[in-house]
Amino acid sequence: FMLIGIMTLLSAAAAAGLTLGCNGFAGFGWLWQLPVGFFGAFLAQLILLFLVLVIMAQFVKMDEVQEKDNKFFRFTIHQVISLLVVLLGIKIDTKGFEKMPADKRVFLVCNHLNDVDPPVLLHFFKKYELAFISKRENDKKFLIGPFLRAILCQPINRENDREALKTILKCIQILKEDKASIAVFPEGYIHKD
Secondary structure, three states: OHHHHHHHHHHHHHHHHHHHHHOOOOOOOHHHHHHHHHHHHHHHHHHHHHHHHHHHHOOOOOOOOOOOOOHHHHHHHHHHHHHHHHHHOOOOOOOOHHHOOOOOOOEEEOOOOOOOHHHHHHHHOHHHOEEEEEEHHHHHOOOHHHHHHHOOOEEEOOOOHHHHHHHHHHHHHHHHOOOOEEEEOOOOOOOOO
16 A cells, blocks of 8 residues: 555645645635645646556556566556545455465466456555466557566467367476466456356
8 A cells, every 4th residue: 555655645736835835724725725736636646646557557468478577567557556445435345265275386276256356456466476368369458468477378279279278288387386376367358156
């Protein structure tokens, strides 16, 4: 929750500066200047964060196989997901974490119920450094593709068994070489049942 804390402090400082620059706290103007300044500064920071993410995505070479987990991209992903969890007020009930191995890589097999499943898993399994087996169409998605590639997510061709096998073998290699844990949604599609 480091990012949300920094953004909140900067927004509060900007709001106080705006209020002091206008009339200070002499009249009643501060009653609207503080909240408007705070939300304006917070929104400006969100826009700046988005621009930084867009610039970062430009540095990922999508035509090359990623051989190493990019810790900076992973850190950034975790910070953005934490920010979204707080801003959106997401509450998730978790059980069974005590059964997870503390010092080993894992192979996580999950049902796919919603588009937010991968970010939720990344948020709660932070220490396992998850990389997903992801449909290759995700590589073409704005921001998502480059960031998935940077954290060793492996695109799978669901239409070609040979290519799919190469992805599975690559994931086995990633686990054996202790580069990341692997998560997969074997259904391949979102299902509500």
